[in-house]
Amino acid sequence: MGIAERRSLRSCITRPTRPQKTILAVFAFLFIFYSLTPSDSPLRSFFRFQHNVIQDYYQNNHPSDSWLFKPQPYPVDPINDVAIIIKTGFGTRNRVSKALQALGNESFFADTVVVQDFPLLPDQTNLTLANGKKVPVVDIIRWNLERGALKGHEHDERIMKYSTLCEAIEGEEWMLADGLGKNMGWEIDAMKFLPSLEYVWQNLPKKKWYIMADDDTYIIKSSLLLLLGHLNYGKPHFIGNPVGDYKGRFPHGGSSVAMSGAALSKLFDQHPEVVAEGHQESPTAIWGDKLLSTTFMKVGIYLDESYRRFFNGEPPWMTRMWIDRFCLPLLSFHSLGSGDTMLHVGETFKDMTEPVFWGQLGKIYGAPDFKSFIAEPIRSNIDFVGRLDEYSTTVDEVKEVDACVKICHEHPNDCLAWTFDLGREKCHFARWAIVGDHVEGRFSGVNGQLGQKLETSCHSPR
Structure with missing residues (x-):
């Protein structure tokens, strides 16, 4: 290269000006500061929330369903690859048998565990799915107390309320127990999320997916499997219907929550100290689904809102068929606890072998x-x-x-x-x-x- 060419090259490579250096320095400082902040810091939460707003705006204006019909790279066998966690309380205990029957109508015979906040009753010892598979029932609060995860909180108000409920049940004071269950069920429910997940992880490990749902939630198996078959279960996935502000986005428990085995492994196997902190927070937590989300956040697992449009928190007759969800699979219904509503929904969808889409709901219900x-x-x-x-x-x-x-x-x-x-x-x-x-x-x-x-x-x- 000649002298003239070198001079020409140097003239093309200009040094950054002082304003440009300042801007670069600011961006570098923000990047380093962001990287050093805790995973659950308000700063990270703010930027994630803004990213989700932009993503939601794009999905709202440019809905797409074509990717769902490409070959599934991660097919799921519902019997062997999925675990279902059904949460119930004393006031809603009669819903469980109907929920199991409704899921069985659709041949959803995944390993299932019922977790509750009161002692086991005689009629709960033989719960089974329609194919005869046994469904264990666990008093998850007692399990957590007996292993010492709530050490130091045994005399907290919420745990004392749980103890009073247990005494009423064991003493067969049913009117008192019913009143206590209805009045404080939501408080004790907040203590069930994290230990329920840990219990299932210990007793049903190495599942590809773990689904947590309320006792009045119905899950459409074919739609669920279509979505999960496109997600890599080897990566930490935490998906659901988001609620809450930017400081603590969490999935609505009634719409159901899906978590990959990799997410549970990262939380329970790699960060037991974070799990222990979560248990200690549970006696004062307002919402258990939010506590679960903030605990995941501490290990760098965040609620993925990309798939929010698949989850539904309403019963079929009140489900809103949105324009931007019309062509997407519909995974769940909620608020099916009154009368035989759950059984009716189970009968309606029992013969659905193909995924059910939001836009099909009108035809299904006439x-x-x-x-x-x-x-x-x-x-x-x-x-x-x-x-x-x-x-x-x-x-x-x-x-x-x-x-x-x-x-x-x-x-x-x-x-x-x-x-x-x-x-x-x-x-x-x-x-x-x-x-x-x-x-x-x-x-x-x-x-x-x-x-x-x-x-x-x-x-x-x-």
């Missing part, structure tokens, strides 16, 4: 098809919007139902369903639709054009 709303847009005494929240839109001083229909049509990509409240002169519309709730005096409808567009955008199962 709701009118989208085409019918094009010819007949208005239905009386019914509501297709359901629960209103910050994601729905309300327009005041709407005098006529036709005006509400017009408002929905003015938002062709954001209004899937509308409802008109004549008495209050309000028009509500939302980016979702429910199968239909009977409400006297309401007029409601679904955007048939948008519904048909969503149906054609979904890929078909192989």
